[in-house]
Amino acid sequence: MIKFNLHTHTIYSDGKNTPEEMINRAIELNFSDLGFSEHADDVCSEDGIVMLQKDYIKYFNLLDTLKEKYKSQINIYKGLELDAFSYTPKVKLDYTIGSIHYIKKNNEFYSIDFDAETSRKIVDIFGGTKNLLIAYLEEMIAFAKRNPYNILAHFDLYTKFNEIDPIFDVNSKEYLDMATNALEEVINLGKIIEINTGAISRGYRTTFYPSLSLVKVLNDLKAPIILGSDAHSK
Numbered sequence: 001m002i003k004f005n006l007h008t009h010t011i012y013s014d015g016k017n018t019p020e021e022m023i024n025r026a027i028e029l030n031f032s033d034l035g036f037s038e039h040a041d042d043v044c045s046e047d048g049i050v051m052l053q054k055d056y057i058k059y060f061n062l063l064d065t066l067k068e069k070y071k072s073q074i075n076i077y078k079g080l081e082l083d084a085f086s087y088t089p090k091v092k093l094d095y096t097i098g099s100i101h102y103i104k105k106n107n108e109f110y111s112i113d114f115d116a117e118t119s120r121k122i123v124d125i126f127g128g129t130k131n132l133l134i135a136y137l138e139e140m141i142a143f144a145k146r147n148p149y150n151i152l153a154h155f156d157l158y159t160k161f162n163e164i165d166p167i168f169d170v171n172s173k174e175y176l177d178m179a180t181n182a183l184e185e186v187i188n189l190g191k192i193i194e195i196n197t198g199a200i201s202r203g204y205r206t207t208f209y210p211s212l213s214l215v216k217v218l219n220d221l222k223a224p225i226i227l228g229s230d231a232h233s234k
Contacts, residue, residue: 037095152186
């Protein structure tokens with residue numbers, strides 16, 4: 001088995017450890033490849049969540065130094081996690097991850113994965129779960145069309161709190177049909193779909209993104225998939 005991870009965060013965005021600490025832990029775990037994907041600067045996140053554009057050069061120069069230092073032990077890659085509302089990065093990268101953490105309505109941005117209470121408020125703001133899901137999936141497709149990112153992260157992030165505070169049935173036919181249509185469009189645009197275990201390690205869920213039902217859909221679609229830990233600590 002090849003042990004690698006391309007979805008990794010450090011203190012340069014919302015992670016807890018330095019890049020070098022993450023590299024050393026990956027080496028201890030016998031990883032062959034590690035990619036860093038800080039949250040890119042965007043129009044709606046608070047400081048500390050994203051890496052500001054002014055820090056890009058310093059950060060990527062650091063990764064170049066670490067890549068050379070550890071080249072005999074592990075392969076290091078430079079990436080960014082781009083949100084639908086991120087600024088276009090003016091840096092050369094090995095890969096990019098696309099994700100949607102915010103949804104916009106009436107010129108206001110709402111965090112889709114902040115906490116369970118906020119998730120319920122957003123449902124009300126959008127006039128029901130179905131309307132929210134339609135808006136989210138439409139934004140996901142539009143983002144995939146306008147941005148040439150490589151990997152789609154945590155497709156169904158809006159279900160982050162659904163195990164502890166259900167807002168809809170993730171196995172209902174109506175929802176699965178909507179989600180399947182969105183996945184087909186994104187896959188046809190050449191995106192790799194991530195199976196993301198981050199919410200498990202942080203105690204929000206007992207299952208990965210996307211749901212098992214949607215992983216079965218990915219299998220039926222013969223979709224290209226990648227595993228990602230969405231690591232925020234070593």
